[in-house]
Ligand SMILES: *[C@@H]1O[C@H](CO)[C@@H](O)[C@H](O)[C@H]1NC(C)=O
Ligand SMILES: *[C@@H]1O[C@H](CO)[C@@H](O)[C@H](O)[C@H]1NC(C)=O
Ligand SMILES: *[C@@H]1O[C@H](CO)[C@@H](O)[C@H](O)[C@H]1NC(C)=O
Ligand SMILES: *[C@@H]1O[C@H](CO)[C@@H](O)[C@H](O)[C@H]1NC(C)=O
């Protein structure tokens with residue numbers, strides 16, 4: 143492997159954060175032997191002896207699909223599983239605080255207003271405090287591991303000339319290499335919070351065949367990495383884990399935006415970033431994991447049937463909206479095919495990397511979006527050992543999850559189930575604003591097929607899961 147030497151900012155930058163975690167309080171993962179094995183030599187990172195070590199991981203992993211026999215099937219389940227979450231009501235205490243601008247309770251100390259969680263002097267313990275915490279953090283770790291491999295894989299597969307043809311410089315490649323180092327830190331941080339059984343790095347398979355597709359995949363994968371964490375962050379029992387995860391997910395958010403800039407898209411066309419449930423992130427991630435090592439810790443989240451956007455917007459549809467049919471490389475990420483001969487998107491303005499680009503609208507309200515979805519029961523994910531499922535009835539709506547909004551359009555089914563079991567239909571892109579002057583449907587967003595059009599807001603969106611027929615898919619609204 144050839145890596146450009148990048149200064150050790152990665153290792154040093156992480157040190158104060160982890161060092162701030164009291165020794166012996168966090169369940170720290172035992173490191174065997176040398177710190178960051180595989181990294182120091184392969185990535186030009188040098189390690190300081192005083193900083194905590196990074197978690198070791200294979201320096202090279204296979205990139206082939208899994209072809210063996212699944213060793214187990216389905217998500218992890220507890221010894222007892224209930225029938226569903228009932229719909230509740232507003233808790234009485236939710237509305238008792240007067241919100242009148244005054245201090246309504248005695249202050250526990252000078253300059254300290256009453257209230258808050260974890261503010262009474264209790265020593266913080268940065269660990270998982272429930273199954274919900276563990277499974278959420280473990281999912282985030284699966285995501286950090288794939289990002290680490292993905293950022294390295296593109297640099298390995300495509301030459302500096304290939305990147306240049308797609309409008310990216312050597313410094314842009316160095317930035318991607320640095321992003322891989324950030325992932326080493328993120329994976330270490332989450333592993334330390336999870337303890338000895340923290341999931342390990344796996345083997346992956348990627349859909350891209352040129353730089354344009356690689357950037358599109360990275361831009362879309364980091365979107366669900368970021369949004370998947372926003373979906374659960376505020377629900378964690380462990381305020382301490384939430385605190386550290388916030389400080390890493392904000393770095394991921396920057397990565398997502400940089401990949402948009404690498405594609406020549408407008409860097410942030412929304413006022414709010416979207417959050418989605420864990421099972422949505424897992425549905426999007428699992429298809430790209432071929433196999434995981436023996437003894438791998440498994441996840442409890444659901445894999446929904448795949449959903450493919452047949453006419454996915456991209457830079458090629460800017461100020462036009464007409465996308466070629468069948469222009470995606472498959473469900474989940476719904477990467478748009480690039481031009482195999484010149485590393486650019488198949489058609490459209492040659493943006494190249496830019497800080498910002500007034501590229502115009504890639505999609506518009508009223509746009510007809512063609513969809514194809516799979517039936518449940520497909521083996522997917524690590525060692526094909528998970529199975530797609532749905533508990534919903536017939537698909538009637540497409541849910542659009544963007545910014546603060548969860549909204550629906552009706553689904554017209556054109557084929558209930560083709561010979562190979564896929565359904566087909568279309569919907570119309572809805573027209574709504576989050577606030578006046580902020581069209582809600584823009585940027586890299588999520589759509590799914592549902593059997594109901596019930597109301598959800600960002601904090602209770604995971605309640606939609608029993609109604610998901612297929613998806614989510616990534617939709618490139620702008
Ligand atoms: C501080 O808060 C925690 C939970 O929020 C509680 O368990 C603990 O008893 C409190 N400590 C004191 C000294 O009040
Ligand atoms: C998954 O498959 C790989 C490759 O065949 C194998 O090495 C590994 O042990 C399997 N993983 C598990 C958890 O069994
Ligand atoms: C819009 O894109 C389609 C397909 O790429 C192309 O055939 C058409 O000419 C474009 N229209 C405009 C107005 O650019
Ligand atoms: C898209 O693919 C479907 C099924 O493979 C095919 O029936 C259809 O003609 C294709 N459409 C275009 C425009 O290529």
Ligand SMILES: *[C@@H]1O[C@H](CO)[C@@H](O)[C@H](O)[C@H]1NC(C)=O
Pocket residue numbers: 481482483484487488489
């Ligand atoms: C791909 O790029 C080549 C060389 O620049 C060009 O001739 C061809 O038209 C492009 N194909 C598409 C589908 O844009």
Ligand SMILES: *[C@@H]1O[C@H](CO)[C@@H](O)[C@H](O)[C@H]1NC(C)=O
Pocket residue numbers: 408411412501502503504505506507581583584585619620
């Ligand atoms: C998305 O935002 C960009 C940048 O503000 C704007 O040019 C574009 O028209 C918007 N797209 C839609 C569908 O509103």
Ligand SMILES: *[C@@H]1O[C@H](CO)[C@@H](O)[C@H](O)[C@H]1NC(C)=O
Pocket residue numbers: 516560561562563564
């Ligand atoms: C299912 O068959 C259709 C043609 O009827 C084809 O376009 C599509 O790619 C197939 N999907 C899968 C998942 O094999």
Ligand SMILES: *[C@@H]1O[C@H](CO)[C@@H](O)[C@H](O)[C@H]1NC(C)=O
Pocket residue numbers: 546547548549574575576577582
């Ligand atoms: C979009 O979100 C805003 C902010 O939460 C909300 O006020 C508005 O009603 C939502 N719009 C729709 C159509 O759901």
Ligand SMILES: *[C@@H]1O[C@H](CO)[C@@H](O)[C@H](O)[C@H]1NC(C)=O
Pocket residue numbers: 229230596597598599602605
């Ligand atoms: C989700 O929360 C909103 C209020 O923010 C409420 O109107 C809606 O009924 C809730 N949905 C469910 C299924 O509980």
